[in-house]
Amino acid sequence: MTLTRLTDRPSRTCMARRPIRLSIPFLATALAVGCTFTPARHARSSEPTQSSQEHEIRRAEPDQRYIGRGPLKSSKPTGYILRRNPGVTFTDGWNHFLNFGDEPITILKVEPVFTGIGLHHLGTLIAGHKRRWALQQALKGYPPVTAGLGPLAPAENFVIPAEGGRPLKKGWQLLMGIHVVQNTGRSTRTHIKVTYRYKGHVISDEWINTIAVCTPEKGPECQGEYAGTNDGE
Numbered sequence: 001m002t003l004t005r006l007t008d009r010p011s012r013t014c015m016a017r018r019p020i021r022l023s024i025p026f027l028a029t030a031l032a033v034g035c036t037f038t039p040a041r042h043a044r045s046s047e048p049t050q051s052s053q054e055h056e057i058r059r060a061e062p063d064q065r066y067i068g069r070g071p072l073k074s075s076k077p078t079g080y081i082l083r084r085n086p087g088v089t090f091t092d093g094w095n096h097f098l099n100f101g102d103e104p105i106t107i108l109k110v111e112p113v114f115t116g117i118g119l120h121h122l123g124t125l126i127a128g129h130k131r132r133w134a135l136q137q138a139l140k141g142y143p144p145v146t147a148g149l150g151p152l153a154p155a156e157n158f159v160i161p162a163e164g165g166r167p168l169k170k171g172w173q174l175l176m177g178i179h180v181v182q183n184t185g186r187s188t189r190t191h192i193k194v195t196y197r198y199k200g201h202v203i204s205d206e207w208i209n210t211i212a213v214c215t216p217e218k219g220p221e222c223q224g225e226y227a228g229t230n231d232g233e
Helices: 024-032
Strands: 014-016 037-039 072-075 079-083 088-097 105-115 119-127 135-140 150-156 171-178 185-196 201-215
Touching: 014 150, 014 185, 072 185, 072 201, 079 088, 079 135, 088 105, 088 185, 088 201, 105 171, 119 185, 135 171, 171 185, 171 201
Parallel strands: 014 037, 037 079, 079 201
Antiparallel strands: 072 088, 088 135, 088 171, 105 185, 119 150, 119 171, 185 201
């Protein structure tokens, strides 16, 4: 696995004006051209416009659209920006798991990598194939109360079933609870670390997936956390 951090902004950026909720086919297309999602300063709840239910039978292929050095993979790096007041709790749902192996995978631990001291990890849940939307940004509270998520389960000791090496593109959504403890300033999540068991072996991996959080809610534009490639090798 190779992790490369860039100090300059990426050459192409996709701007969004509200929290994004996407189906997997759209997400895969956007990430393939190297877009980094950076919503407006005040991300707010809104109804999505496209359901992923119609794509539930579509299968993923282990190609350049996914990262991960073992059978557990996720989408290529992406990220977004928020401004939030002290004490706010939100759920990040901008990542998912896919099992490309031929046996089940047991998730042992999911951890965020933070910079700064302004964010606290509350825990991580997993939403399955019965959810309405594939991925969602910055849901209110933790656990999230957003409709359409379906049954939720703790990430630790969750078993992702084998799907013959061609999992559903929808995958298994990570719902990471984050509490804003900073009074002012900027803190970030730069990576997600995952440890899992597959065929009796324990595997650890680390993926770029960024959130920049600035406090308080009202203020100048928050600087994004731009990251480079993570090819999962």
